[in-house]
Amino acid sequence: MDLPPLTKREQIRESAFSTVWSEQLNDAFKNIAPYYDRGNQVASLGCWNWFLRTFMSMIELQPKQRVLDVCAGTNAIGIALLKREPTLEVHAIDRSTDMQEVGRQRAEALGFHINSVIADVHTLPFPDNHFDVVTLQFASRHLKIAHMFGEINRVLKPGGHFYHCDMLRPSNKVVEKVYYAYLRLCLSGTGLLFRSSPAVLNLIQYFIDALEIFYSTEELSILLEEQGYCDVTAKAMLSGMLGCHRVRKPIPEGINKTAEESARYPQNGPRDDALPPTS
Numbered sequence: 061m062d063l064p065p066l067t068k069r070e071q072i073r074e075s076a077f078s079t080v081w082s083e084q085l086n087d088a089f090k091n092i093a094p095y096y097d098r099g100n101q102v103a104s105l106g107c108w109n110w111f112l113r114t115f116m117s118m119i120e121l122q123p124k125q126r127v128l129d130v131c132a133g134t135n136a137i138g139i140a141l142l143k144r145e146p147t148l149e150v151h152a153i154d155r156s157t158d159m160q161e162v163g164r165q166r167a168e169a170l171g172f173h174i175n176s177v178i179a180d181v182h183t184l185p186f187p188d189n190h191f192d193v194v195t196l197q198f199a200s201r202h203l204k205i206a207h208m209f210g211e212i213n214r215v216l217k218p219g220g221h222f223y224h225c226d227m228l229r230p231s232n233k234v235v236e237k238v239y240y241a242y243l244r245l246c247l248s249g250t251g252l253l254f255r256s257s258p259a260v261l262n263l264i265q266y267f268i269d270a271l272e273i274f275y276s277t278e279e280l281s282i283l284l285e286e287q288g289y290c291d292v293t294a295k296a297m298l299s300g301m302l303g304c305h306r307v308r309k310p311i312p313e314g315i316n317k318t319a320e321e322s323a324r325y326p327q328n329g330p331r332d333d334a335l336p337p338t339s
């Protein structure tokens with residue numbers, strides 16, 4: 061498939077998928093919620109925890125920071141963050157009450173509290189410059205992602221970090237073909253195993269179509285820079301089938317940095333310790 065240039069990609073994604081995003085996805089996640097976590101373990105052939113560990117290894121935390129997990133689903137990220145740093149103030153936002161209810165029970169069973177907001181994430185109901193850290197995992201294929209990156213930038217404090225992880229489009233054509241064939245097989249398989257509703261089974265083709273026109277790891281880095289982030293660090297996994305990004309909201313010139321920020325970011329350029337992209 062010949063991909064449209066980056067400047068047109070968002071427009072094309074939106075016109076191709078806006079009906080699925082606004083009318084069909086929420087019904088699918090209502091059905092998926094009770095088996096979402098087990099389904100992911102099966103579909104990833106047991107690699108799910110490795111994906112989570114890899115993403116978490118990129119995330120830097122300080123005690124008592126205020127964190128927002130966007131499209132939080134069953135709170136996999138919020139719980140992993142609180143296990144690492146129990147003093148965090150964690151907020152979750154997701155449109156699905158069913159996914160968040162599973163997430164609330166999971167967090168509560170471990171003695172954690174996560175503040176939950178049920179809403180469409182395209183307009184984040186939070187003030188500007190509010191969060192130290194924002195995370196977004198496994199949902200951006202279903203979002204107007206350039207707009208979303210801008211909205212996340214708005215709610216991040218200057219100097220705050222945004223961490224992103226998702227299934228991405230591999231740059232290598234052979235890997236891409238194998239990936240889609242595998243996805244088709246495993247989505248049908250998990251659909252059968254967990255007796256998914258027609259609302260889910262009807263979206264199998266969408267899941268592949270959405271990925272086919274989505275961004276590669278390198279393209280997502282460009283998109284993040286275009287939305288005003290700096291210090292973009294990318295890590296590709298499984299030949300680009302998955303990618304994680306760590307970026308920072310720049311501190312405007314003239315704003316006093318804390319001593320720690322000054323030591324770490326003498327200017328808003330790339331950090332010396334930024335991880336090189338890997339594949």
Ligand SMILES: C[S@@+](CC[C@H](N)C(=O)[O-])C[C@H]1O[C@@H](n2cnc3c(N)ncnc32)[C@H](O)[C@@H]1O
Nearest residue numbers: 089131132133154155156159180181197198199
């Ligand atoms: C694949 S799940 C990912 C959940 C979680 N981040 C994780 O890593 O397991 C995608 C989540 O995105 C949510 N979602 C998709 N589009 C959304 C939107 N426009 N607004 C709010 N939530 C949305 C769904 O309800 C679902 O819980």
